[in-house]
Structure formats: C-alpha cells, structure tokens
Amino acid sequence: MNHGTSSTRREFLKTATGATATGIFAAPYIITSKALGDDTTPPASDRIVMGGIGIGNQGGGDQGAFLGRGDVQYVAVCDVRKKWRDGAKDRVNGHNKNSDCAAYNDFRELLARDDIDAVHIATPDHWHAIMVIEACRAGKDVYCQKPETLTLREGPLMIAAARRYSRIVSGGSQRVREDFNNLVGPCWNGELGAIKSVNVRDFGPLSQLCNLPAQETPADIDWEMWLGPAPWQPYNSGRCDGNFGTGGGSWRSYVDYSGGSLTDWGAHLFGGATFASDVCELQPTAAVFHKADGQLGAYVTLTYPNGLEIHHRRPDQLKPEGPQIDGGKIQIHGDGVKRDPKPAPSYKGGGGIHGDFIHCVKTREKPFRDIQLGVNTMAALHLLTIAYRLQRTVKWDAATQQFPGDEEAGRMIDRARRQPWFLS
C-alpha cells in the first residue's frame, strides 16, 4: 500500500493468489497463513509496512507501539549507533519470529525501499526536518517525534513537502490529547466561557552551547552521521546521550541539536495549552518580553490574533481574577460567560496517537497532530526562545513567516547546515 508507486501491495497480492495466475505465479506459490491474516492479524495487503529511524529511548517506545499493532508490518530499523540498531532489529525479529528485519546506518537507504509505506522518526531534533522532507519525497507517510522543528524556517518546508506529495505527516506529542483532558473538557464544552489567558508554568532551561571536551569516538557510533547538519564538534558521550535530561549531559540540553526543555517539554505543554484554548491552528503575533521587576521574574507573553494571551511563567502575583482551571503546569482563565459547546477533536482509530497515525495512513484523513499543528506549536516555542535570548519583545507575521522590521530577530529564523546536508 505504497501510495504513489506503480503497483500497490493489494494489487500485487490479488495477482499472486488468483486462480488464473500465469507467468511467474504459474508454479506452486506458498502463501503463508501470516500473509493471509487471521482473527487477530489483517492480511498482508492491509498491513502498513513500516520502518523506524532513530531507535533510542523515545524511538524504542514508538517502535513498541507500532510493532504491537496487528495492522503494521515492521520491516526495517535505522540508527547510527550499532547497539541501538542491533537491539531494535532483534526486537522486531523476536516479534515477527523471523530474522528478516533490515538494519541500516543511513536513513536514505531505508527511505529508498519501495516496500515501506511509512516511517517513524525519533532522532535528535536537528535531523527532523531533513528526514521528514526526504521521507515525503520518497513517498512515505511520517510519524515524527516532537519537537518537530529546530528552527522557524523548517516548519513551512516540512508542511510544503507533506502537502506536495499528499503524505500523512503526524507530530508525536501524545500528551497534547492525553495529559490535559481536565482542561479540554471545561474549555471546549463552553463552561469557562471565552478563554482570555493561559499561563504555562516554568519547566526548565533553554538549550545551551555544548563545550564538552573531546573523547575518543567509540567504534559503535557513526559520529559524522550523528552530527549530520549540526556544526562539527568532537565526540563526547554527554553530548549525544539520549537521556531525557535538559540540564547538561544529553543532546536535549544543547543548542545545536535541541531547543532545550523549552521546546522539549514545551511541545507537550504548549501543545496542550493551545489545544485546550483552541488556538492550535494559529501562530502568535508577538512574543512580549517582560523584564524582571523587583520580586517578579522575567516572563514572556505570546499574543494571538484572536486576542488570547499565553504566558510562559507569569508570576503568580500577576494572576488575573475570575474563573479559571488550574491544571498544575497550565492555568486557564476564561470570562465565565457560558458558550455553546464545541466537540473537541480527538484521535481517529484506536491505539492513541500511534493508532491515529495508522488510521490516517489507511484513510488519508489528516491526523490529530497534523504537521501544521505541530509546526504552529513549535513556532510559538521558537518565538519564546528568541524573546528570551534577545531579552526583548519580537513581533511575528505568520503569513510571511518573518519578523517585520526586525533584522536581528530575522537572523534567528534559521541556521546554516553543515555540508553536505541541506534543506530543500
């Protein structure tokens, strides 16, 4: 079921099993029971053939979710670390009870396979845009972990590739729908009235420059490929460790690979905040920087075209009066004037966000976390980041994807990639 190739898997298997098969199918042809399917497993022609790129901590979780589905045929893994790659392959083979899983160091080899319908990507953030775009160009549907982008410029290019080739591209924040149900209900059922402001409490540092000392590069990592488009720097285990830390000692801490906790946890929290307050189809018009003032710490306010304000770490002393829901990390204030309820979007198909993706691969509907929505959340987070780094307000034009009249902020829309990698 590789949409866009000259023959579909269904068409192929129909020919192979037909009573009047001729040519290469005239000789006895054994169809395994697995290919035909059974009570729990659809026939091969109805299974989505998948591969995974970046099978570390988070990628392993995604692999498990897809591998466990009867409507997915998992056939290939890719990771630049041999230990992860071999472990991921063994897991697939163990599940499939064969030794057929292919293992690649170079993602382009996996994407070149005509039999693969879809891929999931969980590499460090600096690789996401290039891989998503290449995957779309290769005719694959994509499930890409959050944070979907490292820079503002990447988002529109990823969306363009998805739309150009009619690909299903889903972002990977399961928490947007699953962690904030206590907020979604009162907001979407109209109980809170019109949402006036949201506050997302502090959740950790911006990414920082990595200046760790050089260590001997282990034999089991392709360091050039791990770095990819990021600036060359010497190997250090703390630079590339995949633990979820953002205070140092993990790639999530470092500016060349990630936006730090602000984008890593921000993708969940701001994804949840913008979903609950129904602005996830919009991008902010400004990130307003409030300097520290006496006891009040610095904070940033994102302003939206509909008048909504989403604050990041607004001091409690500035909390407005009026109806609110306090969800811990996220507080939402409304005007209390009851409105008509709206049905809140949710996953299609069963099995959480992974099931939503697979359902949409089959039906070609837009997934819950369509890439546009992921990009909108990331745009908000990149604006926050730029405001914090420059320590001033920046204004954003979502239509042109520019900072009008602000050359300095404009320089931070993107960054040059290390040759031979480039965005297209």
Added chain:
Amino acid sequence: MADDAAKLDAACEAFKTYNWGTDKNALQPIDEAIVSTYGDATARSALEARLIAVLESDVSRDAKDYVCRALAVIGSIASVPSLSALLTKEEFSHMARFALERIPAGQAADALRTALATVSGDLKVGVLSSLGNRGDAASVTQITAALGDADPKVAAAAAAALGSIHTPEAAKALATAKPVAAAMPVVIDSRLACAEAFLAQGKMEDARAIYMLLAGESNPKLIRLAATRGIQTCLEQKR
C-alpha cells in the same frame, strides 16, 4: 559600565585559551554584550571589531566557532572579509557560512558567490545551500552551472538552491536541467516548489506550465499525483 568593559576585556582574552573542555562561562560577557548593545550601533560595531580581531588571530577552532555564532547575530559588512577567507577551508567553512548566511548585506552574498567559483565537493554543496537559503536571485546563473556537476550532491544542492530562489529564471534553469540521475528527484522537487511559489504569487499560468509538464506519463506516479493536484489547484484558483 567600567565593570562591563573589564568583563568584556577578560572574555576577549579568554578566547586565547578557549577550547573544547574549557570553561565556556568565561565567554558569557560576549553573549551579554550582544544583548546589551542592541540599538547602540557604535557599541555594536566596537564589539564586532573585537570579534573580527579574534577571528583573524591564532585561536582554536572552537574559539572561531564561537565568534562565528556571535557574528551570525551582530555581523555586518565589516565581518565579511574575515569570514570569506574561511569559506575555502574545510574546518571553518561551515561556521563561516553560519555567519555569512545570516548577514543581510549584499557583500555577504558576493563572498559566497566568489567562493562558489573556487570550492568543490562538499564545500560547494554548503555554499550553494547558503546562497539558496539567502534567496539570492543574483546567483542563479552560477548555481545553474553547478546543476551539471558530476558530483550528485553538488547537482542536488544546486537544484535545491534554485527551488529556494524560485524566480522565473531559476524555474527555467530547472526545466532544462539534465543532471546526473541521482540528483533528478531534487530537480523535480524544486520544480514543484517553483510552481507552488508561482501559485502563491498569483502566477497561475506559470505554475500550470510546470505542472502540465510534470503530469506527463514519463514521470513517477508520485510526481504525476503532485502535478495533477497542482493543476487542479490552478483551476480552482482561476474560478
């Protein structure tokens, strides 16, 4: 203010011994000065001059890397000569582009174009991508020449750059390109990108012309699908 000046002096001195594994906090006053000099052209020029002096001195790769990151934010025409000199050097070329790609001055594009004539292989890929990322229409003729490079990475980078620039001249160059086979998918992708740009500009006929050619039977199904959707969009927008 005298305190800030002393801290900045110390930071510039720290560059001499800065390297991977040394204390990056020693350079923190540079980052603070970038923020504090916003809106003060004189102070910013002075800071830039100090950074250029570091770039031209015998400091570590890591130190030059740091300077290039700073010049990406505050660099001006003044930085271009020092950065250009690094474009042809393998260990510095990327970070020189890191700054040059972001400096709006036309002289930054000139420097990239000059380098394009002298570099090859991966360095050429990098320079092409930076010209494309700048949307540098004046580079189209030079970039077009690179479409015919025997190195598929160079040819692909040239195609991608033309797709990013997406002027009528760039689209024309892509339409007649006959690159090495491995670069062809990027050429086609860039032609589609040009068509989309023309659609966004209201140039329906120019977009449709591209889509009609790509909808032909000789193209892979995925491309025909993209082109057919493009033709449909042109028709819908015409109504």
